[in-house]
Amino acid sequence: MEYLLVQDVALNSAPSYAALSKLQHWQDLPQCAEQSLVSQLQTTLDLQQQLNIMSMAAGKVLPLSSMQLKTSVGSFSASGSQPAEFEYRSVLVLNQQCLAEVTYHSEYAFTPLIQRELLLLESEWLFALRNALVVVRLQQLAMRDTLTGLGNRRYFDDAFNSATQLARRNNSHLALLLLDLDNFKQVNDNAGHAAGDEVLLAVANIMRDTLRASDQLFRFGGDEFAVLLAGQEADSAELVARRVVKAINQHHICQDYKVSASAGLAVLKPEQDKGQLFSAADAALYQAKNAGKSTVRVA
Known part of the structure; x- marks a missing residue:
């Protein structure tokens, strides 16, 4: 599998998004909710803002105390992130390209049902996340000296x-x-x-x-x-x-x-x-x- 943006995360830590079509109750998530989340994510190319939007959406599935995003362009934490007893990690993959790793923390257990609902939400994030990562990477390249990698x-x-x-x-x-x-x-x-x-x-x-x-x-x-x-x-x-x-x-x-x-x-x-x-x-x-x-x- 080609690693596009994140080089150091293990892809076996979460199900592949290719399996989404095989999940039962795919249509259980209301279409209006999907459109609402997608439309919110598409309003910004700022990774921190996208993470905050996702944190609010995921918090409706399970109360979260923390949500972090790890990418090759930096690591981000959702507003108000705090450590907690239970942890769940998921790797975000689009077209066989690893985009990021997201980590959730909660005082409540991440049951298989909860994990599936989070997976469905994450699937709505993939294209907006990919676009934001590309923009950040281009911005970083424009600010770097090509020979030394130092700031220009x-x-x-x-x-x-x-x-x-x-x-x-x-x-x-x-x-x-x-x-x-x-x-x-x-x-x-x-x-x-x-x-x-x-x-x-x-x-x-x-x-x-x-x-x-x-x-x-x-x-x-x-x-x-x-x-x-x-x-x-x-x-x-x-x-x-x-x-x-x-x-x-x-x-x-x-x-x-x-x-x-x-x-x-x-x-x-x-x-x-x-x-x-x-x-x-x-x-x-x-x-x-x-x-x-x-x-x-x-x-």
């Missing part, structure tokens, strides 16, 4: 705007790190673009390994990278920046090609907007390049 400039602009707004609202710290590779142009000119790609991939992996999972990492194009460090004060953000630059400078691939990194760091100040924060980090990067490269400067 478009993704950065959205994330930077959200991060600065959140920092303002919560009165929390936010630092912006801009990083540029030294002598990278010579790699492309002398060793070819394949070698340049090797360096870029190595740098992306180094930064992933060095930074926290909560830090947001982007590649603007060429040899320019950016990192959003949420919750980092100036001193701790500078330590992170120096650790990243040191890791890049000491990596064997970068040393083989005589590539190093320079970085500029700025921390959001009360009087700054996002444009001023970016300009401050960019100016600090320019200072680092002029200071002999392979170093960090703080605005």
